[in-house]
Amino acid sequence: MNIMADSRNGTGQTLSDNDAMVFAVIRSANGPLSAYDILDRIKPGRPRIAPPTVYRALDHLIAGGLVRRIESLNAYMKADDRAPGSVVFAICDDCGRVQQRDAGADVARLTKALGRDGFRSTHPVVEVHGRCGDCDAAGGKP
Amino acid sequence: MNIMADSRNGTGQTLSDNDAMVFAVIRSANGPLSAYDILDRIKPGRPRIAPPTVYRALDHLIAGGLVRRIESLNAYMKADDRAPGSVVFAICDDCGRVQQRDAGADVARLTKALGRDGFRSTHPVVEVHGRCGDCDAAGGKP
DNA sequence: GTTGGAATGTAATATTATAACATATCAAAC
DNA sequence: GTTTGATATGTTATAATATTACATTCCAAC
Numbered sequence A, B: 001m002n003i004m005a006d007s008r009n010g011t012g013q014t015l016s017d018n019d020a021m022v023f024a025v026i027r028s029a030n031g032p033l034s035a036y037d038i039l040d041r042i043k044p045g046r047p048r049i050a051p052p053t054v055y056r057a058l059d060h061l062i063a064g065g066l067v068r069r070i071e072s073l074n075a076y077m078k079a080d081d082r083a084p085g086s087v088v089f090a091i092c093d094d095c096g097r098v099q100q101r102d103a104g105a106d107v108a109r110l111t112k113a114l115g116r117d118g119f120r121s122t123h124p125v126v127e128v129h130g131r132c133g134d135c136d137a138a139g140g141k142p
Numbered sequence C: 001g002t003t004g005g006a007a008t009g010t011a012a013t014a015t016t017a018t019a020a021c022a023t024a025t026c027a028a029a030c
Numbered sequence D: 001g002t003t004t005g006a007t008a009t010g011t012t013a014t015a016a017t018a019t020t021a022c023a024t025t026c027c028a029a030c
Helices: A017-027 A037-047 A051-063 A104-115 A133-138 B016-026 B036-044 B053-064 B104-115 B133-138
Strands: A067-070 A075-078 A087-092 A098-101 A120-131 B068-069 B075-078 B087-092 B099-103 B120-131
Touching: A017 A037, A017 A051, A037 A051, A037 A075, A067 A087, A075 A120, A087 A133, A087 B104, A104 A120, A104 B087, A104 B104, A120 B104, A133 B087, B016 B036, B016 B053, B016 B075, B036 B053, B036 B075, B053 B068, B068 B087, B104 B120
Parallel strands: A087 A120, B087 B120
Antiparallel strands: A067 A075, A087 A098, A120 B120, B068 B075, B087 B099
16 A cells, blocks of 8 residues: 555545545445446546456445445445444435434344344344435325 | 146245246245345256246245345345244354344334435335354354 | 237346456565 | 565456346237
């Protein structure tokens, strides 16, 4: 990792060139992006970039808590600072918008219940599909 | 759909040949299967079967409530009769075993909270990764 | 028996993700 | 300052998952 390549991002972490580049793309998006969406947005300035570079950066960013993966969309988005722990994604299947909400209390209940069966939870996935208020009011794709 | 091809499955539903075949494979498995796992198990007796056939059958079976998709595994398993509504999957990342538990109360809380933001929930995805009691006791892959 | 709609067959391709191995970079030990 | 070892990155190829598009078949309704 080149010293000159390191980049501050405002979260107290230092990122490599690649990681910072992927994070910049995700941060500037207004919704979830697939790994190949990210790839396509980087390619103009860096035509030889390949999938493993993006996936490695995503791994780093997810491990660092800057980015979250949405399993049911195979997509990635910036972690919402207001939901630093367990999160629930509210996914609008009409417009594609995704909101993040803290799910700490609900997840705690779930993991506690599973713990009674001897199950040790490590990573909860809570994603709710539906229709956001705006789309519901507009009645698009009814 | 050939009348002779219809098949009872004990759930009060009538399935086409294809759907029954896919369901039989899933029912006889002791864990989640990918669509291509299913394909591979059907192929010996039906070498020309292709992915769309399996995916169509999965769509039907999921719509009928007989099978569930596990988003974070890209895999499918028989719906547990004891969790007919909203379900939480407890996924052991060591041994791959998946258990289903009713998540009705927790999901109700979630959707109610999201509803206060105007979001109308249609399909909740609740999947918890971790380590099952057996693996935890055995300490494999610690 | 004709017609119209749903299901299925089939080939091709799109999308998402990883394997495998080479190369580069840098810090720490010597 | 060079060796070493660990981490990161580059590169090619391929694996794994899923869908599109269109042809064909099948059956029910008329």
